[in-house]
Amino acid sequence: MTARIxxxxxxxxxxxxxxxxxxxxxxxxxxxxxKAQVAHAGAAGLQLDPTARGPAPxxxxxxxxxxxxxxxxxxxxxxxxxxxxxxxxxxxxxxLTVRTLTHYQRRGDSYVLVPxxxxxxxxxxxxxLTWTFRLKDGLRYEDGTPISAxxxxxxxxxxxxxxxxxGTTYQKEFFVDGLKYRGPYDDGDAYxxxxxxxxxxxxxxxxxxxxxxxxxxxxxxxxxxxxxKDNKKDPQQYGLHPIATGPYRIASxxxxxxxxxxxxxxxxxxxxxxxxxxxxxxxxxxxxxxxxASQQMIEDRGSAQTSILSGIDAPTYSSLMSAPDGAQxxxxxxxxxxxxxxxxxxxxxxxxxxxAIGLATPHASVWKVTGSVPGVTIVPSTTxxxxxxxxxxxxDPLGDGSKxxxxxxxxxxxxxxxxxxxxxxxxxxxxxxxxxxxxxQLFKKAFERAGFTFTATPVVAEQLxxxxxxxxxxxxxRLGNWCSDWPSGSSWFPALFYGPLIKQNPHDAPNESxxxxxxxxxxxxxxxxxxxxxxxxxxxxxxxxLVMTKYxxxxxxxxxxxxxxRGAEVGGLxxxxxxxEPFYTDLYVS
Amino acid sequence: xxxxxxxxxxxFDAEAxxxxxxxxxxxxxxxxxxxxxxxxxxxxxxxxxxxxxxxLICAAFGVSPxxxxxxxxxxxxxxxVGPSLHHPFGVAPxxxxxxxANWVYGARYSLLIATLAATAAIAIGLVLGMAAGYLGGWVxxxxxxxxxxxxxxxFLLVAAAVAAILDATVGRRGSGAFQHAQFVALVLMLAAFxxxxxxxxxxxxxxxxREREFVLAARVIGCSTSRILFRELLPNLTVxxxxxxxxxxxxxxxxxxxxxxxxxxxSTLPTWGATIRDAExxxxxxxxxxxxxxxxxxxxxxxxNLLGDALRDALDPKIRR
Numbered sequence: 001m002t003a004r005i006x007x008x009x010x011x012x013x014x015x016x017x018x019x020x021x022x023x024x025x026x027x028x029x030x031x032x033x034x035k036a037q038v039a040h041a042g043a044a045g046l047q048l049d050p051t052a053r054g055p056a057p058x059x060x061x062x063x064x065x066x067x068x069x070x071x072x073x074x075x076x077x078x079x080x081x082x083x084x085x086x087x088x089x090x091x092x093x094x095x096l097t098v099r100t101l102t103h104y105q106r107r108g109d110s111y112v113l114v115p116x117x118x119x120x121x122x123x124x125x126x127x128x129l130t131w132t133f134r135l136k137d138g139l140r141y142e143d144g145t146p147i148s149a150x151x152x153x154x155x156x157x158x159x160x161x162x163x164x165x166x167g168t169t170y171q172k173e174f175f176v177d178g179l180k181y182r183g184p185y186d187d188g189d190a191y192x193x194x195x196x197x198x199x200x201x202x203x204x205x206x207x208x209x210x211x212x213x214x215x216x217x218x219x220x221x222x223x224x225x226x227x228x229k230d231n232k233k234d235p236q237q238y239g240l241h242p243i244a245t246g247p248y249r250i251a252s253x254x255x256x257x258x259x260x261x262x263x264x265x266x267x268x269x270x271x272x273x274x275x276x277x278x279x280x281x282x283x284x285x286x287x288x289x290x291x292x293a294s295q296q297m298i299e300d301r302g303s304a305q306t307s308i309l310s311g312i313d314a315p316t317y318s319s320l321m322s323a324p325d326g327a328q329x330x331x332x333x334x335x336x337x338x339x340x341x342x343x344x345x346x347x348x349x350x351x352x353x354x355x356a357i358g359l360a361t362p363h364a365s366v367w368k369v370t371g372s373v374p375g376v377t378i379v380p381s382t383t384x385x386x387x388x389x390x391x392x393x394x395x396d397p398l399g400d401g402s403k404x405x406x407x408x409x410x411x412x413x414x415x416x417x418x419x420x421x422x423x424x425x426x427x428x429x430x431x432x433x434x435x436x437x438x439x440x441q442l443f444k445k446a447f448e449r450a451g452f453t454f455t456a457t458p459v460v461a462e463q464l465x466x467x468x469x470x471x472x473x474x475x476x477x478r479l480g481n482w483c484s485d486w487p488s489g490s491s492w493f494p495a496l497f498y499g500p501l502i503k504q505n506p507h508d509a510p511n512e513s514x515x516x517x518x519x520x521x522x523x524x525x526x527x528x529x530x531x532x533x534x535x536x537x538x539x540x541x542x543x544x545x546l547v548m549t550k551y552x553x554x555x556x557x558x559x560x561x562x563x564x565x566r567g568a569e570v571g572g573l574x575x576x577x578x579x580x581e582p583f584y585t586d587l588y589v590s
Numbered sequence: 591x592x593x594x595x596x597x598x599x600x601x602f603d604a605e606a607x608x609x610x611x612x613x614x615x616x617x618x619x620x621x622x623x624x625x626x627x628x629x630x631x632x633x634x635x636x637x638x639x640x641x642x643x644x645x646l647i648c649a650a651f652g653v654s655p656x657x658x659x660x661x662x663x664x665x666x667x668x669x670x671v672g673p674s675l676h677h678p679f680g681v682a683p684x685x686x687x688x689x690x691a692n693w694v695y696g697a698r699y700s701l702l703i704a705t706l707a708a709t710a711a712i713a714i715g716l717v718l719g720m721a722a723g724y725l726g727g728w729v730x731x732x733x734x735x736x737x738x739x740x741x742x743x744x745f746l747l748v749a750a751a752v753a754a755i756l757d758a759t760v761g762r763r764g765s766g767a768f769q770h771a772q773f774v775a776l777v778l779m780l781a782a783f784x785x786x787x788x789x790x791x792x793x794x795x796x797x798x799x800r801e802r803e804f805v806l807a808a809r810v811i812g813c814s815t816s817r818i819l820f821r822e823l824l825p826n827l828t829v830x831x832x833x834x835x836x837x838x839x840x841x842x843x844x845x846x847x848x849x850x851x852x853x854x855x856x857s858t859l860p861t862w863g864a865t866i867r868d869a870e871x872x873x874x875x876x877x878x879x880x881x882x883x884x885x886x887x888x889x890x891x892x893x894x895n896l897l898g899d900a901l902r903d904a905l906d907p908k909i910r911r
Contacts (some may be wrong), residue, residue, distance in 0.1 A: 314667030318875040363661035432857035460757040
């Protein structure tokens with residue numbers, strides 16, 4: 001599993017403290033705002049609705065026409081190819097132009113998985129090893145030609161091609177011959193994993209059970225790609241102009257500069273339960289400087305009035321809040337991400353010492369120093385699963401709510417009990433990045449106050465993530481940020497706290513706590529094989545509590561939130577909590 | 591920064607007679623009589639004293655640089671306290687670090703780096719300039735070629751390249767030596783781009799001096815070359831040396847701040863340039879944060895320049911401006 005990459009200002013700041021840097025696992029319909037009001041659609045708590053039909057419910061007050069400008073600090077330098085799209089920003093843009101087998105429909109603040117191109121969320125047979133999707137009638141490309149299931153199969157085959165690197169890896173892990181097949185350019189069209197027996201039916205064959213398949217089917221690689229439009233000599237060309245099936249099509253695309261989308265007349269709203277077509281045009285200004293863009297948004301004049309900008313840092317937040325209508329122009333929403341301080345359980349074997357580290361952690365100070373704004377870019381969280389994950393149990397292992405500035409007295413008491421006063425914390429920081437230096441100084445002060453000793457190893461910023469990812473680095477704490485690919489514990493525990501990961505990755509530290517607990521591993525194996533997603537969700541919640549109370553492998557800093565600034569004339573702005581990006585398809589110009 | 595190469599030395603008139611014509615007392619009288627010179631001298635002296643006694647000053651106020659006090663900032667990262675006796679300049683947003691301590695240490699590092707770099711630049715310029723001027727021939731050709739070479743190299747580009755190389759070598763090893771390496775590299779780099787003007791000037795001076803009677807006399811009685819260079823010629827180069835310092839230091843202060851601002855100076859010290867860089871996103875929300883180092887730089891550089899100009903006028907009354 002690699003990571004869907006998230007690039008925003010807030011994360012760029014956190015990226016310094018996190019070793020995982022800007023790369024983060026992503027997605028998943030988590031729920032609403034902090035005080036979760038879960039939409040009980042389909043299976044209770046899971047937010048699946050296989051019966052949803054188009055058109056999408058109207059956005060109240062929405063008007064047609066105008067241009068929405070998106071000031072984007074990302075560059076989209078890798079293009080917009082559905083085969084390897086794996087950035088939250090790129091995937092959200094693709095949601096305007098391409099439709100996938102399933103996707104998420106906004107219901108208030110919740111995002112519910114519904115059928116998009118398919119008529120339902122997939123039918124599973126053959127003991128969980130065969131998934132069948134049937135396409136809706138009347139689906140067309142932007143040029144009017146009908147969409148065939150074979151085109152979706154072709155798109156899936158492209159995702160295996162080494163010519164198109166950096167995409168998801170679930171298809172390689174779970175699909176038949178997934179590790180052998182090298183895409184249509186090297187290995188031709190014959191691939192046993194997908195099959196389109198007629199123009200409307202798509203069949204996927206698995207090697208092992210994958211109950212999360214309906215979630216995975218919302219990724220861009222499950223959109224149709226007509227083989228005739230693919231340049232087989234240079235497959236990367238397709239990413240410059242993926243053929244549209246959604247409400248907008250690409251009018252022009254200059255990487256790192258500008259992407260213009262205009263209406264797609266062939267899009268039929270009657271078949272689409274998710275998307276709208278309010279503005280005439282979307283204009284993505286790419287590679288913007290955040291400092292300049294945020295000033296434009298604060299001033300809110302001219303074209304800034306119809307623009308939006310993702311991300312906020314503390315200075316911009318202060319300035320925006322002092323602007324007359326600034327508070328109304330800031331929209332925030334959930335991001336399915338958690339920030340952790342992983343404790344190397346090999347080097348800190350005593351769980352009491354690990355809890356003392358948790359108690360000594362100066363949460364509030366870290367937020368301040370990293371430019372996080374509580375409630376706007378981060379919310380306190382005490383569990384490994386972020387708020388909104390189905391099955392999550394809200395509990396607080398240390399009783400400090402993961403806020404405040406640590407409790408040095410309580411931490412010292414635990415250290416005394418463990419006979420480990422003066423325990424040596426080994427920290428890693430980037431000496432040429434001021435935020436990283438500030439964070440180091442903060443932890444030094446906090447840990448020394450609680451009775452630890454503290455040594456810090458400096459590296460240059462560009463080495464930080466590699467050194468933190470090195471299992472043999474002379475450190476015992478690692479900062480990290482993780483976002484789920486979909487709202488399930490299966491996007492967290494098998495990737496972060498699974499013992500066998502340690503042996504499988506001798507040069508890498510996906511399991512940054514190096515937690516190697518047989519009971520946790522057995523639970524992960526058991527839950528992953530559970531067909532009933534509802535039961536699995538419940539079990540992941542229980543496992544979260546077990547891991548945190550019995551092992552305490554990581555301090556939870558908090559869960560991410562995505563702030564977006566809008567111009568005064570932009571309406572319908574919501575944050576897509578499955579990606580932590582603005583939900584473009586509901587935007588309109590008032 | 592347009593005058594990055596050779597720094598302030600370009601303001602000499604290379605043809606000017608830079609011999610110490612006026613006796614010392616005359617120089618002092620000229621300086622003290624000049625109100626601008628006296629005032630800028632006092633300003634410079636204050637900065638120098640601040641720099642020297644930075645630890646004592648900080649201790650007197652009970653503040654220290656690089657000490658985060660996040661309890662002094664709110665969750666919007668804005669400072670909760672304004673300037674007070676405890677924090678004369680207030681505290682930084684986000685970290686709550688004391689700005690007075692940062693400012694005082696900024697003066698210390700700025701002047702320390704500038705003094706070291708100017709000394710090194712003058713030493714290099716002096717030696718090479720004297721050698722070229724006195725020995726002539728192939729030595730002169732090589733030195734002149736070196737001067738031209740250094741003058742053609744773009745300062746910022748080289749500085750960025752050196753910083754990147756340090757990152758990739760010393761920085762990658764993750765050792766504490768990185769900061770020292772950055773410091774040494776910065777001083778050497780500033781010196782490497784500062785010596786050319788001095789060398790040209792000294793070379794021109796020596797070219798004319800070596801034909802003078804006292805040098806000829808020394809040569810005739812068989813003095814060694816080094817004796818002639820250091821005992822006969824050097825005392826006559828006091829003016830370029832003094833002016834080299836007084837006009838070179840402000841240029842180097844500016845150059846160092848520029849590098850720190852661009853993040854290619856010393857990354858972990860609270861220099862003024864680094865503070866300006868940190869304060870940049872706060873220019874609207876917390877303007878004082880940005881103005882403190884900027885004003886300090888303007889005042890110090892202006893005072894140093896005025897003092898240097900006054901010194902030049904006093905040392906060489908023949909120059910009429």
